[in-house]
Amino acid sequence: MQPSIIVHGGAGDIPPGLLEAHREGTRRAVEAGWAVLASSGSALDAVEAAIVVMEDDETFDAGRGSFLNADGQAELDAGCMEGTQLLVGAVASVQFIQNPIRLARAVMEKSEHVLLVAHGAQRFAQKMGFPICDFTDLVVPREFERWQRFLRERTHAAPQVPADPADTVGCVALDQTGHIAAGTSTGGTRNKVPGRVGDVPLVGCGFFADDELGGASSTGWGESIARVTLARLALYHLQELGDPQAAAQAAIRVLRDKVNGSGGIILLSPAGRPGWDHNTQHMACAYRTARMDAPEVRL
Ligand code: ASP
DSSP states (O other), X not given: OOOEEEEEEEEEOOOHHHHHHHHHHHHHHHHHHHHHHHTTOOHHHHHHHHHHHXXXXXXXXXXXXXXXXXXXXXXXEEEEEETTTTEEEEEEEEOSOSOHHHHHHHHHHHSSOSEEEHHHHHHHHHHTTOOOOOHHHHOOHHHHHXXXXXXXXXXXXXXXXXXXXXXXXXXXEXXXXXXXXXXXXXXXXTTOOTTOOOSTTSBTTTEEEETTTEEEEEEEOHHHHHHTTHHHHHHHHHHHHSOHHHHHHHHXXXXXXXXXXXEEEEEEOTTOOEEEEESSSEEEEEEEETTOSSOEEEO
16 A cells, blocks of 8 residues: 545634744655655554644644633643544643643553543543653743734623634544554644533544544644534545545535634545545645655645
């Protein structure tokens, strides 16, 4: 089987000054994932490698650089799935964990559960030997200042659509043995209510993988994405239409038309053909297939 990988770095309105950082970050993520696939590594290892690059890059709303909740805390969500046995692992509302995608994978591989949240996830992380990082490892000055501005300007009417969900990260990979994996990681929406969880750690919403159907990862306004189970919906459309690009467009149409939602989706067909679409102004997206010499960045 010829390997293939696609990543996203969020769907939203990315300010002009940050476009290049999103291009560079998604390109580096594809390169990291591709290096795993090219040396016969597994799809899940490639997804983890690509997502860790973007979690460590403060450009993105995941790991370091995450958006803060209304209390000024980084509460992180992540989930992953492998498409052979349909194993799933996810964590929600975790704090002081630098790479939540690794913790999500540990839930998949080392627990009997699919989703651990908050204190329970934290205790599991400690039991598994995950280092507990400092506040400043996750919270960068840009987000701290935004949070302080939010406190000064806050009105009590909560906006219906978060102004700028934008920089969540995700990846779908196909390895040389024909296995597919998908994963997504986020700090969620800016100034979210503490304890709020969006689509990202919910299987079928933020991510889905099945070797026979393909794999998908979502980004955007999480409440709307969850209501249409966007990742699974895209793979339903892929089965129906046979073309990943048409499937991505069909899924985003449903997101827009049924729940007035906004966001983006990336997917791979079981043969590794990429597709993506979004109804936001931008979506940072990059991919590489066996026919290409270098990643292609779409932004
Ligand atoms: N979907 C994420 C959430 O709602 C945000 C994003 O994708 O930017 O938590």
